[in-house]
Amino acid sequence: MELEGIMEIKVIKKNPIGKKPDGSTLGFGNIFTDHMFNLDYNPEKGWHNARIEPFQKFEFSPATMVLHYGQAIFEGLKAYKNDKKDILLFRVKDNFKRLNNSAKGLCIPELDSDFLIKALHKLLKLEKDWVPEAPGTSLYIRPAIIATDPSIDLRPSETYRYFVILSPVGAYYEGFKPVNIWVSKDYTRAIPGGVGEFKTAGNYAASLFAATEAAENGYNQVLWLDAVEKKYIEEVGSMNIFFVIGDEIVTPKLTGSILPGITRSSVIDLSNNWGFKISERRISIDEILEAHDSGDLKEVFGSGTGVGISPVGKIGLDDTELTINGNKPGELAVKFDEELTGIKLGNREDKFNWVTPVL
Template identity: 60%
Template sequence: MELSITEKKEKGTRPEDAKLAFGTTFTDHMFNMDYSIDKGWHNPRIEPFANLVLSPATMMLHYGQGIFEGLKAYKTETGEIRLYRPRDNFKRLNKSAKGLCIPTIDIDFIMESLKTLLRLEKNWIPETPGTSLYIRPTVIATDPYLGVRASHTYRFFIILSPVGAYYSAGFNPVNIWISKDHVRAVRGGIGEFKTPGNYAASLFASEQAKKEGYAQVLWLDGIERKYIEEVGAMNIFFCINDEVVTPKLNGSILPGITRDSVLTLAKRWGMKVSERKISIDELIKAHGDGTLKEAFGSGTAAVISPVGEMRYGDKVLTIADGKTGPVAMKLNKAITDIQYGKAEDTEAWIEKV
């Protein structure tokens, strides 16, 4: 396939880095590509950012057949543009595609197309530490049809957004609400895929948590409602005694790219690392006897997010005196230093643009 490029005549201006929020500003151009059964993926193009024109009967709107990813581009002090583990994101996109009956993409072609888009939009990549260019690849079902089946046509697009910190508090502890009454996903469902329905399922409890002053919801398993799974926007880790613990992937937890980075680095540093089932009762006990030293989340948006407080029903668990712990701090510095070119990339995680 040949990539066509149509440039916008009047270019926009990136907001000042200090004024960047998350996901509110978009660059001048986007990538689009279409799929049909007879042509496969075709007509790849970079063109001015614009609204999509869709029929009211578009299947994505009615049946939720869609997938997406989130990754970032970083600019180093020398002006080099770097992507962090992008091929892992597109491998996960293809895994989600298979789970949602969507045609997979050619990762090599999409990588080259993304790099072309980033070179065109290089002035939109912020340069202040802690800022980046958020990249959102998305696939939606586009058949204008009211009937439950897999679509025959799809649109794949990539949009870009210069961003600051995901949480307004920045790299400071956030407070987490542990949901007792609602679940997000169950094993055997679509919880392990990055699809819009998973996020729709989180909204009701998330709004309840915000009313109580909590930033995110920590979900328990959907069957016994006792085993910890993940937070709405990130995977979760606990430091109990000398062990770094995270819930084992079980089919209802998203396999995070940053989660894998945390596990890799912690093991390389000689830490005791466990991927296993951990119950809310074990967590409460560890808090009570003082062995729960730290809690933190991991994800593309926030990288590492320390947790200062967790609430489960009437129980409030204050962790590390509400401060950022040393493990979270070390991991955040290690990952961001690799992303911004301040440390050696020993794991071959960086792809230069």
Template identity: 50%
Template sequence: MEEEQVIRMDLCSSGKEKPQSDQLAFGRTFTDHMFLMDYTDEKGWHDPRVVPYEPLTVDPSAMVFHYGQSVFEGMKAYLTAEGDVQLFRPQRNFKRMNHSNDRLCIPPIDEAFALKAVKQLVALEKDWIPEAEGTSLYIRPFIISTEPFLGVAPSSHYQFIIILSPVGAYYKEGINPIKIAVENDYVRTVAGGTGEAKTGGNYAASLKAQEMAEEGIAQVLWLDGVERKYIEEVGSMNVFFKINGKVVTPALNGSILEGVTRNSVIQLLKHWNVPIEERKISMDEVYQAHKEGTLEEAFGAGTAAVISPIGELVSHHEHLEINSGQTGATAKRLYDTLTGIQYGKIQDPFDWVEKVEDIRQGTLRASG
């Protein structure tokens, strides 16, 4: 049993100016403090601390720069109308982080301690949570390999870091359908690769297709990397189709990331007795459903947008308009319910919400 650890607090003397809620851009502004924790093979995870947000000092030969051994997560803190702060299913994020850690040969973190560290940091930075409708505080936990070594092997040194960023409403003018291009040339990942891990290389591999998409295309629809006909994800989101009254989403197959929002959507649909299937779904099936008039809705699901309706699919210059380019009833109901739970506006029947106590200072203890 490791010794009980205490988070060391090293607070800045004066804070930065906070941006106006209507000027928030995603991931451009960061709060006054961040959380850091180190790992070595000899000591394990140690020296947890909250320090002023500042550049990291990392050796140029740190293995993360050369072999990409890193993982990350994304979640949000929400401010309710009563002034309370709450998180949405953060336990699943840290469970998934450890799944990613295992795939990338990174030592596991103590999930309970990581959650307490998030709460401590968010409580400290509560004044950074914007109050405008639809805004939130984005939370980015990540782990990087820091050993100064150019050998191709798992690192023996790591840093676990948490940073916070106030973000604006994803839909400034209401939830709107987007145009998606079916990607036929590039693939995101394959089963046996790192697709089911949340690691930076997956996102780097997706940039080329997005860059080459025609103007007006919001995201690309990824197909499987073997047969190139089965749908996997849309952009960096999981994807759902409603066909003839039944919602279908690609089954987890080793190349698809298990999204927290994806899991929440599935649970809600089952709760509402809406038929839901997790299985393979091909573009041919989508084309046929569109031709027969049974393709009722399509939407992505992820942390940033929550629910992103798809109004049009573009493939080989063929345009498939979905639901007359309008947001479908299922997508709207899911969006309203999920955001309602996140902001404390409606009842949470699943115990998904995790409250953050309004304690700005003090120590945090956890067994390693």
């Protein structure tokens, strides 16, 4: 976490700058802004050489450790522009706290989160015109750290690159339409004692095969079960999951194999503030089947930075397909979505001090 010599951030501006995309036609994660932030680490200097420079390719040896042993972590957060042209960040401190937790879990040197936030503000002020204004759009922020030793010796790297890239994005899914999720009984994403609670590249690589099968069967995402008994629900590929059973909101408790989502935490905090009955506990797929058959399963929704609040319309399991709330967004999903969107844009009271303006 040593920061000697890097408190000054060098800025190298791109000339000419790129053309900004039409906010009404944005997809997700395919367009990038003019500039990026870079920071290097080695044992002698610690984290050093902080700079904002034009978005560009990296040049590494084919033996670079991240390519062979997957020592890579990342975060995902968003900047929003409201009607007043203010640029706002949502729970940015929590994202960098989670980044450091992932770093610790993968033997990567931790960073000073206050400095990272300062650097992010500087980058966002330079790229302020890239923050889209159309409804439902935002500027997606991807901080990441990769191991850079040119070696195939199996050990933690001694050198690293931290970088931040920015991407103007639309909705992860089209509109606020319910998505369909497929229960994976044959494949496992993560196990207790592993790296499931860290936001590391390998977790997402482990999800791709099952996600491809889900798509082939007409589903948007995979609903993962626990790796030991294959019956307790954990999370969905791009989001945490919530079930409304009777008068109770239920989400799987964090067991070390589930990513501790920032939006998940926000839904829990709002539920408690509103006086809703909410539980973090183990919940089996059999309980969901029984609740659906009895009529107690009122709605299902996911939460995540990319998806926001995402209602679930159908759950597929073997030859069974459950239709949730008539395949329409549920009342609570709409309520959470409207509240969180309002807070992120500065249009609703921020009781928890989640929002930080980019000044």
